[in-house]
Amino acid sequence: MNAYTTYWPADWVKVILKNGDSGPLSVIYGGEHRAQPPLGKVSVGDTIYPVTLFAGVLYVLGRMTVKEIVNADEYAARFGIVRRSLLWDQYTEQHKDTITHKVPRTCADDAAVGMDGTPIFMRPFPADKIALVRLGPKPGQELPLKMQNGSISINNFSGYFRRMSEETKRIFDGVISNDNR
Numbered sequence: 001m002n003a004y005t006t007y008w009p010a011d012w013v014k015v016i017l018k019n020g021d022s023g024p025l026s027v028i029y030g031g032e033h034r035a036q037p038p039l040g041k042v043s044v045g046d047t048i049y050p051v052t053l054f055a056g057v058l059y060v061l062g063r064m065t066v067k068e069i070v071n072a073d074e075y076a077a078r079f080g081i082v083r084r085s086l087l088w089d090q091y092t093e094q095h096k097d098t099i100t101h102k103v104p105r106t107c108a109d110d111a112a113v114g115m116d117g118t119p120i121f122m123r124p125f126p127a128d129k130i131a132l133v134r135l136g137p138k139p140g141q142e143l144p145l146k147m148q149n150g151s152i153s154i155n156n157f158s159g160y161f162r163r164m165s166e167e168t169k170r171i172f173d174g175v176i177s178n179d180n181r
Contacts, residue, residue, distance in 0.1 A: 004046060006037070026101075033107055040160065051125075054122070
């Protein structure tokens, strides 16, 4: 099984946290936009860690294991969320005061439905571990994070589900298990 990161824009994270969504993390959508990219090679049994960048700091928002991958509209309908003729981004704008991570923020094709999801909150990634993070398409092809003006580049995470090296997964798991809230 593989482990992946996916980027949640800081403005989205602020909205869902403001609305009281503290999880557990139960779904991650995939679509056609950079802000909510296609699930790609994500499969049942894989682990996904949503992350965000805020003020130059990397935050791990949670972790879940993929139980199933289903149609996004069908998944949302399980919770009575029906957008009718609206696009998802229009729906989220109209419901911005109640929106949670269970609703796609933009065009969504699929939903990775999770099990064993953690609470959702901003866990700072240790600065001394940034140099150890490796992401890449296949084992042995992982690369270190790219920096831009001394800060982590958003391009490391946004636009795709990024596969992690085994060591990177261990570090992320350590961040999750040391969630000193």
